[in-house]
Amino acid sequence: MELFKERRVLTVSALTALIRGVLEENFDQVWVEGEISNFASPQSGHCYFTLKDAGAQIRTVMFRSAARTLKFTPRDGMRVLARGRITLFEPRGEYQLVADYLEPQGIGGLQMAFIQLKEKLAKEGLFSELHKKEIPKLPQRIGVVTSPTGAAIRDILTVLSRRFANVELLINPVRVQGEGSAAEIAAAIDDFNRYGNLDVMIVGRGGGSLEDLWSFNEEVVARAIFRSAIPVISAVGHEIDFTIADFVADLRAPTPSAAAELVVRSKKELSAELEALSHRLHTAQLRRLDRLRSGLTLLSRSVTDPSRVLGHLAQRVDALESRLVREIGVLLERHGERIVTLSGRLSQQSPELTLKRNAERLETLSFRLDQAMSRRIGGVGERLRLAAGTLNAFSPLATLSRGYSIARKLPGRTVVRESAQLQAGDHVELMFSSGGALCRVEEPLPPVKP
Structure with missing residues (x-):
């Protein structure tokens, strides 16, 4: 081609578009026979499959407008004769056959549809x-x-x-x-x-x-x-x-x-x-339809068919839809695994299990507390008995019981410790181990020398 006589850098998209133009211009209508494999028909109504023989295979698409005319249901393993044009699916860089007619090899499409429906209704008992x-x-x-x-x-x-x-x-x-x-x-x-x-x-x-x-x-x-x-x-x-x-x-x-x-x-x-x-x-209708079909074919070659662009876009939408479904499946699987992990961890931290462990621990601590309290009460009781004995030894009552008394000067009830605190005529209150007496001082006596 003149395009490549001198160095010219093309983008991938530009090169792909050129290749597609060459394919569509030179393979506008071809007949291909082969075996169907990987047949799929998503909700869009388009049909996707591969035509193959012993030596090669080619991806094939039949858009909804053409697939709607099929009277039979294509299946994997079925040998068919397909008519269509060769084009290029640019997002994947793959050439493919865009089929507009399909019939089972060795049997017509209507006859195949007749056989399939007859088998289905016979099984239902109609x-x-x-x-x-x-x-x-x-x-x-x-x-x-x-x-x-x-x-x-x-x-x-x-x-x-x-x-x-x-x-x-x-x-x-x-x-x-x-x-x-x-x-x-x-x-x-x-x-x-x-x-x-x-x-x-x-x-x-x-x-x-x-x-x-x-x-x-x-x-x-x-x-x-x-x-x-x-x-x-x-x-x-x-x-x-x-x-x-x-x-x-x-x-x-x-x-x-x-x-x-x-x-x-x-x-x-x-x-x-x-x-x-x-x-x-x-017969006359068939001849007239053939003439009209031939004229329509000649006209279609001279007019750019918008359905080709729409077909590529529709195929790309189907490809993106398939990819989205796969990604959603992977995401759901990961979230499912995380949920299983969290459920296991949650079951280990369940309130019922925690309460059971705490109840066992509380029972152990209660037993230990009872033992500690018993030991502590016993020690405190012993110390209390010792303190009581010591307190009793130093108690004023014990001193009084040995014949001593406490003198308090009236009216202030000041404890008298020496005779110098008293004068003749003072009133004194004497306290014994049992009872007491009121006295008047006649004369204070001097301290007794040792």
């Missing part, structure tokens, strides 16, 4: 003969769920008017193919059940390809037929084709005409001209 209701032999009121402009309703009307002219017919018109038609068919069946005044119900349409008949292979229609309290005849015509509605219905008619004949107990086949016209109409 096809069991135990749930089949008996078709009335002479119905007076017949309800029909079909297209008001299709050939099926004309055939039913023709047969009924010819075979049982006085029968009353109620038509609940619906679309019988295209997006949203299955929901209309299910709602019409529920409407007739709420109305209630019917003997039998015919649900069907004329013949066509598997794609044309697909509304009668939808789960919502199957469950509406199963819960119907009114007996249901499935009249989805193509005699060689069976739909999910045929397996769930109380009776299967190969064509709408046959359904009308069965309900009035007649035995005629579907018109060959109706089959031919249906086939020719289907």
